[in-house]
Amino acid sequence: MIELTNVTKEFKSKKRKIVGVDNVSLTIDSGEVYGIVGYSGAGKSTLLRCMNILERPTSGEILIDGIDLLQLSGRKLREARQSIGMIFQGFYLVSSKTVYENVAFALKAAGVPDKKIRPRVNHLLELVGLTDRTNQYPSQLSGGQKQRVSIARALANNPKVLLCDEATSALDPNTTKSILALLKKINRELGLTIVIITHEMEVVKEICHRCAVMRDGRVIEQGSTYEIFSNPTEPLTKKFIETILDFQLPEQLLETITGKLVRLHFWGELAAEAIVSDVLQNFSVKGNILHGKVEYIRDVPLGIFVMEVNGEPRETEAAIDYLRERVSKVEVINNG
Template structure:
C-alpha cells in the first residue's frame, strides 16, 4: 500500500544544512497498523508528512497504492491526497463551525453535493460515537471528543490511508485508550491502512502490527511489533521497550538473594505452560519469582519473569539448561553468593 524508497529530506539555508530524513526505505502493507517511534527531533513527523507530500522529499520515491506521488502535481496531486486522511495532535477544528460543519468541510471541498454530504457526515459521526454532538461547537467538547471529530473529518472522503501524527499525545491515558480502540475499529471494519507517529511504546503495544524506530532521521530498527518487544536489537529500542517492560530490581531485594538470578521470557503459548514448575519438580533446586508480568502485544502474550534459583551450582546449571531448552530465551543476570 505504501512504499518509501530512499527518502531524504534536507533543509538548506545560506548558513546551514539540516537532514530531517536520512535515506529511509519502508514498506507498509495494505490494511495494517504501522507505528513509527522516536524521540522529538528523530524525523518521524517529517517522514509522515512526506507520505502525503505535505513535505516534499529532497529525493526518493513515495508510492501510495501503486502511484508515485512525487510524479504528480496540481490537480492530480490534490485528487491523490483525497485517498490519504490525516489527524494531528492539535485537532485543528474550526472553532466557529459546528461538529457537523467541521466534518462536512472536507466533503464540500471535494465537491460532494449537499444531500450526500449530510448523509455521509451523520454516518461518520455515528461511527466515531458523536451522533448526538452534531450541532455543538468544538469549545463544548472534551479533548477526546475533538479528536473523534478530526478522525471523522479525516475519513470523510473514504481514504485508503489514515496518517496519525502524535494523535493521542494531548490526551489523558483513559481517553488515549478509547481513541486507540476507535482506530482499531476503523482498521478492522473499513480496512484502512493506518500509520501512527508516536514516542510511546505503549501505543505500539496496543495497536501496531509492525513498527519502525527512528533516530537522527534514520530507521535504526524495524519489524513486527511482537518481535521488537520480545527481542530488541538496538540500545534505543531497548530504552523504549523498558518504558513498558520495566524490570529493574530494587537493591534491597538483591541484598537478600543467595542464588542465581535468571530472566525468563515466555512467548505466545509458552506463557500458559508450566515450565517453571516442571523445572522445580525435575531438578534439585528451589526457586523464587522475584518479579514478573505478562504483557499483551496486539493481544498476543509476552511473559517476562526474573527468578532466583537456589541450590548446588551443578544443579543450578542443569536447571538453567532445562529452561533454555524449553524457552530458548533465558538470561543469567547475576550469580549472588553470600
C-alpha cells in the first residue's frame, strides 16, 4: 500500500543544511495501523508530511498503491491527495463554520455535487458520533469533539489512507482512549490504512499493528508492535517501553536482596501459565515476586515479573535453568 524507499528531506538555510529525514525506507501494508514514534525533532512529522507531498522529499520514492507521488504534479497530484486524509493535533477547523459546514467544505473543495454532500456529511457525523452537534460551532465543542470533526472531514472523500499527526497529544487520557477506539473502529469497518505519528507508547500499544522508532531523522528499529514491546533492541526503544513497563526497584529494596534477582518475560499464552508456582513446587527454593505486570498489546498478553529466588546455589541455578526452558526470556539482574 505505502512504500517509502530511501526517502531523504533536507532543509537549507544560508548557513547550513539540516537533514529532517535521513534515508528512510518503510513498507506499510494495506489495512494496517502503523505507528511512527520518536521524541520531538526526530523527524517523524516531516516524514508523515512527505507521504502526501506536503513536504517534497529531496530524494527517494513514495509509492501509494504503486503510484509514485513524486512523479505527479498539478491536477494529478491534487487528485492523488484526495485518497489521503490527514488529521492534526491542532484540529484546524474553520471557526466561523458549523460542524456540518466544516465537513462539507472538504466535499465542496473536491467538486462533489451539492445533492450528494448532505447524505455524505450526515453519514460521516453518525460514524464519528456527532449527529447531535451538526449545527454547533467549534468554540462550542470539547477537544475530543473537535478531533472527531477533523476525522469526519478527513474521511469525506473516501480516502484509502489516513495520516494522523500527533492526533491525541492535546487530549486528556480518557478522551485519547475514545479517539483511539474510534480510529480502531474506522480501521476495522472501512479497511482504512492508518499511519499514526506519536511520542506516546500508550497510543502505539493500544492501536498499532506495527511500528517504527525514529531518532535524528532515521528509523532505528521497526517491527510488529508486540515484538517491539516484548524484545526491544535499541536503547531508545527500551526507554520508550519503560514508560509503559517500568520495573525499576527502589534502592532500599535492592539493599535487602540476598538471593538471585531475575526478570521474567512471558509472551503470549505463557502469560497465563502457572510457571512460577511450578518452580517453587519442584525445587527447594523460595520465590518472592517483587514487581510484576501483564499488559495487553492489541489483545495479546505480555507479562513481565521481577522475582527474588533464594536457596542453595545448586538448587537456585537449577530453578533458573528450568525457568529458562519454560519462560520466553529470563534476565539475571544480580549475582545473588
